[in-house]
Amino acid sequence: MIATSAEQLEQIFAECQILEKDGFGPKVLESKDGLVIYKLFRRKRWFSSALLRPYAIRFVANAKKLEMLGFCTISIREISCCKRPAYHLVAYDKLPGISLRDYLDGLGDKAEAVKDESRAQVFASFGEMIARLHNNGVYFRSLHLGNLLWRECGDFPLIDIADMRFYQRSLTPAQRLRNFHPLLKRTIDHYLVDAASWELMIKSYLEFAAINSQQALRLGPKLTGLAAGLESRKF
Numbered sequence: 299m300i301a302t303s304a305e306q307l308e309q310i311f312a313e314c315q316i317l318e319k320d321g322f323g324p325k326v327l328e329s330k331d332g333l334v335i336y337k338l339f340r341r342k343r344w345f346s347s348a349l350l351r352p353y354a355i356r357f358v359a360n361a362k363k364l365e366m367l368g369f370c371t372i373s374i375r376e377i378s379c380c381k382r383p384a385y386h387l388v389a390y391d392k393l394p395g396i397s398l399r400d401y402l403d404g405l406g407d408k409a410e411a412v413k414d415e416s417r418a419q420v421f422a423s424f425g426e427m428i429a430r431l432h433n434n435g436v437y438f439r440s441l442h443l444g445n446l447l448w449r450e451c452g453d454f455p456l457i458d459i460a461d462m463r464f465y466q467r468s469l470t471p472a473q474r475l476r477n478f479h480p481l482l483k484r485t486i487d488h489y490l491v492d493a494a495s496w497e498l499m500i501k502s503y504l505e506f507a508a509i510n511s512q513q514a515l516r517l518g519p520k521l522t523g524l525a526a527g528l529e530s531r532k533f
């Protein structure tokens with residue numbers, strides 16, 4: 299890990315475009331040439347679990363594990379650390395593609411038939427992708443539409459990967475069910491995931507999930523139930 303300073307961080311702020319920020323300042327930046335993404339991990343509290351296992355270290359380790367399991371994700375270029383102020387900075391390659399959320403949002407302007415077909419394609423392959431994660435023992439705590447990219451080839455590169463747990467076995471049905479919760483946590487996503495798309499995603503998920511038919515029979519209605527009232531939650 300490379301040591302860095304507050305001055306070097308200021309320089310990156312000055313030279314890059316800010317993609318995301320929070321109350322503490324910029325947190326995701328893109329280099330001017332569009333090739334590199336910088337993600338800043340600040341330690342906000344004096345004592346936190348991040349002190350023992352910084353999120354930046356988890357982020358880098360998770361990228362390696364995902365790659366070993368055959369998932370598409372970011373390629374780390376560099377990780378650096380500053381003591382004062384306390385932060386880590388991870389530099390990684392910018393991947394082609396837009397977030398799944400932005401892609402679905404963009405469909406809003408298209409004709410109904412195109413929209414329906416594209417949605418069906420997205421949600422069917424998304425269900426398969428989630429099943430693949432779960433079959434491989436990956437619990438992606440931040441599983442939501444903004445944390446994966448959409449690409450025509452359907453490989454859904456995972457980009458926001460600090461918060462994950464890897465098991466030696468595939469996930470249990472209870473873990474599988476729980477991991478769908480974050481997908482509907484944000485109200486903005488209720489505009490983008492309608493009940494029919496959700497159903498398509500679940501159908502495809504169950505087709506690819508490595509669970510027996512009894513488990514699938516019990517899990518299916520519970521997964522469908524998570525989206526109950528989705529239509530009415532739309533504004």
Ligand SMILES: Nc1ncnc2c1ncn2[C@@H]1O[C@H](COP(=O)(O)OP(=O)(O)OP(=O)(O)O)[C@@H](O)[C@H]1O
Nearest residue numbers: 317318326335372391392393394397444445457458
């Ligand atoms: N490797 C990448 N390739 C392309 N775009 C990326 C990449 N990494 C991040 N982005 C863009 O930056 C946005 C924010 O990234 P990310 O989800 O990692 O940050 P965040 O959600 O703000 O962070 P956090 O959830 O940790 O608070 C993404 O939605 C995407 O548009």
Ligand SMILES: [Mg+2]
Nearest residue numbers: 440444445458
């Ligand atoms: Mg994110």
